[in-house]
Amino acid sequence: QEPITRFNIGVLGGENAQDRMTSNECLRKYAEEALGVPVKLFTPADYDGVIQGLLGGTLDAAILGASGYAKAYLTDPEAVEPVLVKTNLDGAANYFSIGIARKDHAIASMDDMKGKVLGFGDPNSTSGYLIPAVELPKQGYSMKPGEYFKDIKFTGGHEQTIVAVKNGDVDGGVTWADGLGNWEDGYNSGALRKAVDAGLVDMNDLVQIWKSEPIPEGPLVVRKALPADVKEKFTALVAGLIDKDKECAYGVASGETGGFKPVAHDAYATIIEVRKLEEQKKAN
Amino acid sequence: MTPQIPVTPAPALPAPAPLDAARRAIARQRRIALALPVLLLAYLFHAAIAFDLAGVAGRARWDNAVTLMGDFWSYKVHVTRQNRDGARPEVSIEGMRQARFAPDQEPGWVTRRPDGGVDVALPAGNEVHIAADGAARLVVDGTAYDVAPRGDGIAFDIPGPPAWMNASDRRLTATLPGARVTFTRARTEILRRQAGWELFFFDLQSPFYGRSLPELARLAVAGPQLRPGTPNIAAMGQDFWRNGIWHHGDVAWAMFETVLMAFLGTMGAGLVALPLAFLAASNFTPARLVRQVARRGFDFLRGVDALIWTIVLSRAFGPGPLTGSLAILLTDTGSFGKLFSEALENVDGKPIEGLRSTGAGALARNRWAVMPQISPVILSQLLYFLESNTRSATVIGAITGGGIGLLLVQAIQTQKDWEHVAYYIVLIVLVVMLMDWLSGRLRARLIGERA
Amino acid sequence: MTQRPIHNRIAADYRALAARRRSYSAILWGIFIALMVAGFRLANARSAGGFRAGLPQILDYPAELVAEAWSKAAGLPGLMAGFLPALVETIDIAAVSTILGALGGAVGALLSTRGLAPWPRLVPLFRRLMDITRAIPDIVIALLLIFVLGGGPIPAALAISFHTAGALGKMFSEVAENASLAPVEGLESVGANWLQRMMLGVLPQVAPDWLSYAALRFEINIRASAILGFVGAGGIGYELRNAISWGQGRYDAAAAVFLLLFLTIVAVDQASSAIRNRLTGGRAAR
Amino acid sequence: MRIEARGLTRIFGATRAVDDASFVIERPCMIGIIGSSGAGKSTLLRMMNRLTDASAGRLIVDGRDVLALRGAARRAWQSDCAMIFQQFNLVPRLDVVQNVLHGLLNKRGTLTALFGLWPAADIERAVAILDRLGIAEQAPKRAEALSGGQQQRVAIARALMQDPAIILADEPIASLDPMNAQVVMDSLRAIHDEDGRTVIANLHTLDTARRYCDRIIGMRKGRIVFDGTPAQLTTAAARDIYGAGAGFSEAATSTALEPQHAPARDPAYAARLLAD
Amino acid sequence: MRIEARGLTRIFGATRAVDDASFVIERPCMIGIIGSSGAGKSTLLRMMNRLTDASAGRLIVDGRDVLALRGAARRAWQSDCAMIFQQFNLVPRLDVVQNVLHGLLNKRGTLTALFGLWPAADIERAVAILDRLGIAEQAPKRAEALSGGQQQRVAIARALMQDPAIILADEPIASLDPMNAQVVMDSLRAIHDEDGRTVIANLHTLDTARRYCDRIIGMRKGRIVFDGTPAQLTTAAARDIYGAGAGFSEAATSTALEPQHAPARDPAYAARLLAD
Numbered sequence A: 001q002e003p004i005t006r007f008n009i010g011v012l013g014g015e016n017a018q019d020r021m022t023s024n025e026c027l028r029k030y031a032e033e034a035l036g037v038p039v040k041l042f043t044p045a046d047y048d049g050v051i052q053g054l055l056g057g058t059l060d061a062a063i064l065g066a067s068g069y070a071k072a073y074l075t076d077p078e079a080v081e082p083v084l085v086k087t088n089l090d091g092a093a094n095y096f097s098i099g100i101a102r103k104d105h106a107i108a109s110m111d112d113m114k115g116k117v118l119g120f121g122d123p124n125s126t127s128g129y130l131i132p133a134v135e136l137p138k139q140g141y142s143m144k145p146g147e148y149f150k151d152i153k154f155t156g157g158h159e160q161t162i163v164a165v166k167n168g169d170v171d172g173g174v175t176w177a178d179g180l181g182n183w184e185d186g187y188n189s190g191a192l193r194k195a196v197d198a199g200l201v202d203m204n205d206l207v208q209i210w211k212s213e214p215i216p217e218g219p220l221v222v223r224k225a226l227p228a229d230v231k232e233k234f235t236a237l238v239a240g241l242i243d244k245d246k247e248c249a250y251g252v253a254s255g256e257t258g259g260f261k262p263v264a265h266d267a268y269a270t271i272i273e274v275r276k277l278e279e280q281k282k283a284n
Numbered sequence B: 001m002t003p004q005i006p007v008t009p010a011p012a013l014p015a016p017a018p019l020d021a022a023r024r025a026i027a028r029q030r031r032i033a034l035a036l037p038v039l040l041l042a043y044l045f046h047a048a049i050a051f052d053l054a055g056v057a058g059r060a061r062w063d064n065a066v067t068l069m070g071d072f073w074s075y076k077v078h079v080t081r082q083n084r085d086g087a088r089p090e091v092s093i094e095g096m097r098q099a100r101f102a103p104d105q106e107p108g109w110v111t112r113r114p115d116g117g118v119d120v121a122l123p124a125g126n127e128v129h130i131a132a133d134g135a136a137r138l139v140v141d142g143t144a145y146d147v148a149p150r151g152d153g154i155a156f157d158i159p160g161p162p163a164w165m166n167a168s169d170r171r172l173t174a175t176l177p178g179a180r181v182t183f184t185r186a187r188t189e190i191l192r193r194q195a196g197w198e199l200f201f202f203d204l205q206s207p208f209y210g211r212s213l214p215e216l217a218r219l220a221v222a223g224p225q226l227r228p229g230t231p232n233i234a235a236m237g238q239d240f241w242r243n244g245i246w247h248h249g250d251v252a253w254a255m256f257e258t259v260l261m262a263f264l265g266t267m268g269a270g271l272v273a274l275p276l277a278f279l280a281a282s283n284f285t286p287a288r289l290v291r292q293v294a295r296r297g298f299d300f301l302r303g304v305d306a307l308i309w310t311i312v313l314s315r316a317f318g319p320g321p322l323t324g325s326l327a328i329l330l331t332d333t334g335s336f337g338k339l340f341s342e343a344l345e346n347v348d349g350k351p352i353e354g355l356r357s358t359g360a361g362a363l364a365r366n367r368w369a370v371m372p373q374i375s376p377v378i379l380s381q382l383l384y385f386l387e388s389n390t391r392s393a394t395v396i397g398a399i400t401g402g403g404i405g406l407l408l409v410q411a412i413q414t415q416k417d418w419e420h421v422a423y424y425i426v427l428i429v430l431v432v433m434l435m436d437w438l439s440g441r442l443r444a445r446l447i448g449e450r451a
Numbered sequence C: 001m002t003q004r005p006i007h008n009r010i011a012a013d014y015r016a017l018a019a020r021r022r023s024y025s026a027i028l029w030g031i032f033i034a035l036m037v038a039g040f041r042l043a044n045a046r047s048a049g050g051f052r053a054g055l056p057q058i059l060d061y062p063a064e065l066v067a068e069a070w071s072k073a074a075g076l077p078g079l080m081a082g083f084l085p086a087l088v089e090t091i092d093i094a095a096v097s098t099i100l101g102a103l104g105g106a107v108g109a110l111l112s113t114r115g116l117a118p119w120p121r122l123v124p125l126f127r128r129l130m131d132i133t134r135a136i137p138d139i140v141i142a143l144l145l146i147f148v149l150g151g152g153p154i155p156a157a158l159a160i161s162f163h164t165a166g167a168l169g170k171m172f173s174e175v176a177e178n179a180s181l182a183p184v185e186g187l188e189s190v191g192a193n194w195l196q197r198m199m200l201g202v203l204p205q206v207a208p209d210w211l212s213y214a215a216l217r218f219e220i221n222i223r224a225s226a227i228l229g230f231v232g233a234g235g236i237g238y239e240l241r242n243a244i245s246w247g248q249g250r251y252d253a254a255a256a257v258f259l260l261l262f263l264t265i266v267a268v269d270q271a272s273s274a275i276r277n278r279l280t281g282g283r284a285a286r
Numbered sequence D, E: 001m002r003i004e005a006r007g008l009t010r011i012f013g014a015t016r017a018v019d020d021a022s023f024v025i026e027r028p029c030m031i032g033i034i035g036s037s038g039a040g041k042s043t044l045l046r047m048m049n050r051l052t053d054a055s056a057g058r059l060i061v062d063g064r065d066v067l068a069l070r071g072a073a074r075r076a077w078q079s080d081c082a083m084i085f086q087q088f089n090l091v092p093r094l095d096v097v098q099n100v101l102h103g104l105l106n107k108r109g110t111l112t113a114l115f116g117l118w119p120a121a122d123i124e125r126a127v128a129i130l131d132r133l134g135i136a137e138q139a140p141k142r143a144e145a146l147s148g149g150q151q152q153r154v155a156i157a158r159a160l161m162q163d164p165a166i167i168l169a170d171e172p173i174a175s176l177d178p179m180n181a182q183v184v185m186d187s188l189r190a191i192h193d194e195d196g197r198t199v200i201a202n203l204h205t206l207d208t209a210r211r212y213c214d215r216i217i218g219m220r221k222g223r224i225v226f227d228g229t230p231a232q233l234t235t236a237a238a239r240d241i242y243g244a245g246a247g248f249s250e251a252a253t254s255t256a257l258e259p260q261h262a263p264a265r266d267p268a269y270a271a272r273l274l275a276d
Ligand SMILES: Nc1ncnc2c1ncn2[C@@H]1O[C@H](COP(=O)(O)OP(=O)(O)OP(=O)(O)O)[C@@H](O)[C@H]1O
Pocket: D012, D013, D015, D016, D017, D018, D035, D036, D037, D038, D039, D040, D041, D042, D043, D044, D204
């Protein structure tokens, strides 16, 4: 394998591009030191940009969402491999899909949603669509519009879902949160928390109507074709980041974290199955 | 004035034919003049129904618009107390870690008490007092409300909360003029809205922060070096350029990247399209098949929007301005191919024949008889597209490429820094207007066309 | 032999002129080439992938898409039919925004054309206003409006109208500037008010060119409305984004949307250029 | 109706296009204004019609100063004081009847004109006027399809449609060939003779002015330097107006078809014109 | 140089534009080709210059059939056989000298041709030729800025720049006013007289042909129906060529400024033209 001449890191996330650059700048520096080649950060606007970069070999590493990893894997199993996953402060590497509704609409759980309108975010989002779309039918809430729910709408994104629920455009919506902290703060991190902090909604006005099984956090992936020593060095760097530079680790994990722990492809087998299932459903 | 013209209609008329013709003419005009607006209105009405105008109007969140407009020109200072660890309340701009005030920088309306409590004065004479143990007292219009964090929620005793208060046993939000106060068991947070784009010039880390304009001017020319070793004026420039909140340097780069994408895409497309256009022009390519292939090729390139090309190309070229440039290049090759081949078809054949009669070869004929005729068309189209592509490059960047569009769209979607959104919009508008003006000037200069 | 000095002088002058012209254009070309090369290298350096490395891979993605779509070709017509309502919405957005934009542009143009403007002093003001509406990318307005109105076609239509008004206003005003003032003055002399002068004196003169520009704009707006779908403003762009960003497994849907969109754009393009040719009798509109 | 101009003045930058022009028209008559190019003839008429604002002076018609009128009142005055232009100033793409009906724009609502909701009587009157001018057959044609002479007659028809007290004509025959020029001047004279309207025409040829007008005003460099009957307009007076040397020949300003031709006061012709 | 056309024929669809045309030119002379519109004059010249391919026949110049030439050889023949067009066929946006230099495109290398790097000597010669034609002052102007007569002289200058053995001129004066027409014909004649080049000109007026040419070829419906000296071209012969009835008047085809004017064989003028 020939040695690499540069190393490109793709950065995803719900932050704006400038903040992402800033909070990952330290990682870039460390990586440059460790690998001895120029390292650059790229902040495409959506999942797809990063995934295409990884598939095409223009990006060498990135933290993906679980569904995003599944997509990359399904498109080309030989493209990337998961190496690390970020953990929460309690050591878990999970987050949740959360169903919300307005408190004054007398909806306390999915059972009250019969004949009502449910809002999803982006159909490509793990927590905003994929997981609930698979789990809800298992719990007896059919996903066919008109069967259990009156209709199912895509609002376009987590923020939009929350606003839609608040405005009453949909009766209930699904978004994500880390499940830690308190409901009234919108949990410790996630779309709800952001919306609350921005003053878009007041948690007093919302109730939680559903919570998914834990969803695995997306992995840090590296390109399979990279030389083994590069993979090793970079993995070791990120794994040890929490001890080396806590601030930096927080920045890379975009929030408080217990650090990164190793992960293997198997951890995402379920998500990949779910995604395949969803595809077949679409095909029919 | 009495009409002296003897106007006696029909009987005196020599022939009814002209009158009938005139009536018909007017009737025809009436039909057209009435039908057009009616059709348009009918269509718009249909669209209003299809788009559910009434529903949208009902659901429109004008308060969001007000928030947004307000955020365009104002910023919020957060005073936050983490109730868990009982830490000292922090004061920061927009709650940003990089924009936390040092104790000596804190605004005058925040008063620290020696015991670790803090008093915050809000607009309209309202106040919040937070004691060292986290118990807070909110004073609104002279009435005091006490709220204290508890293990499982918050404690307060407010019978019949006023309309501006949204209270439950876990969370209390007070929306006050120019301020918002939130209590939960985890934290107590006060947001106070201030006019302006705070930290626009210098961030809190800069020694120039908080100085008045005359003071800065004085420092620029004379006075002690605030950062030893660097002249003040240079230090100011650096601090501005590297502003940690507004990132002027990066924004400028992003803006430049956007213009770069437009420039490379447009000009590259011109270079590629020119030779291909000959293949699509009937007077240069007699072979029908070649011509049709070239034309359909142009249609294809043009029909697929630049944005979709960006997606298609992002696999090969990854994120960055290259993908965006190539996407613009592909689409515009289609547009230019069509436009140039039309220009080629309209060239005057006489000069070409003139050159042919002297024994000039095909290359020389194209260079000297064809190019001078189409170069004004080419130039003006290139410049015209350059301006409009600057705008498209923003959109492309917003979706995959990079540049100012990315910053803008993300700033909008994360719904946090509306003043940054306003900043980007102003920048984009200025740059596009500048390109518009510049391309007009260049056109006028190079082709002698009316600007 | 007496002419020698005369035409030698002319020849020398001409040579000097030609040399000056040549060096002028050499400099311009030099700057242009330098800008292109430097720009390209810069773009290359600031991108994740290199131009050279990427070129061989350029077909990977389309090949993947086409392969999947091909394998499910039988389902394509059905998928396309399913996306028709979204396509209609996209076309509706374009049509509404062209109509509204053209109306706005017409008013803007008349207010900002010297000789026609009812308030000549305010002409520069209206011009700047139109410059600004033209300069704001429609996606920006759409994103802001989505925030207020929620997703859907209305923010898209408003955003595109806004931009269209500025763009058409400029073109309309260029046409109106060349309109003959004689009929306007004729109408003024009979005591016609401003509206009557414009509607009866100016409109008939400029209508063919205005319509032709509007037709061109309609075509542009179809793309714009498809693009705005990408940011959640409804229509077929939204479907395309969903299909494309899902990736493998839904490439057949992507191909269907894509085909539909492409055919529409080509059809509208051809129709609008046919209309333009008829309206302006072959004078190219742009 | 009494029309009195008092010190009418119009200054363009440094030029005094019309300089302190005063005259009185006691009763309807046909007036010719002559003068070399740039003498201010057009500016004077345009001020009277309120197309150009005066810099100073007053134009008193039946006791009120029409130069002081604003907005609707001004437009009402314009509709009472028709203007005919050298270049006809019709709307070329509209048909002839509509152009004639435009004379009523000030009297009918805006909607009427926009949507062609003209009352039947208006259309009849328009066609009658066209017929009077001998071009009724052209009524449904587009104005631009007509010859110059016909277009000018459409313009006159529009003026008549206004039913004005005064008709101002700014070089109405300058763009026409001699044949058409005569038809147009004959029509203007007939309108004065038969309807008793005041007609004021800028003319660039002396012989036309002499032949058709009751009174001639001569302008030079913005000032009125002659005001009298055709008989009083001697060659010397003309030389004065045109600021010409002794070499001045009237023929140089002539456009007549046949110099010997008598003014169109042919009773038979007049009777035909009156027939409608 | 001997030029011989043998059975030149060109068929467009069903029309025989030129039908079996044969003639011999033994030594340089000035030939006028006359005939009514559609007689095939232009087609004949265009075949000779190889702008149009012949359907049949041969054109033998100094022993070789130029109609059989291909590629570079054909272009070399074209450069030896200049053509002047009714519509000048200059490049309007380029300046006069550049247009004249185009006459050398065949002789200079590709680089010169692509970048316009003309040797100084070429430029001097171009200006000298322009001077000879009396338009040297126009050298730096754009061709489109010139009057028709000047443009035609630029076209002649381009032809002279080719230094051709033959100059073909297709109705060189049809777009010009009589004044310019005379200047252009004088120039063509002078070129023949002084340089000894063969000039073949299509002319649509008999008198021009008579006045300037040594030999006149008459065509009718594609065939050569007359070939002789001006003296032999009687009115009857002309009537034959034009297929006209007895009412045919030569004046109908005349464009002369002054019919009495003698051909420009003024020795002094010729000397001046020769001076360069
Ligand atoms: N809009 C204007 N702006 C500036 N100067 C003007 C304007 N209109 C007329 N003038 C000037 O006023 C003077 C009188 O012009 P006017 O058109 O009234 O003359 P005229 O007698 O009608 O001449 P003509 O026979 O050429 O029509 C001229 O010097 C002219 O240049």
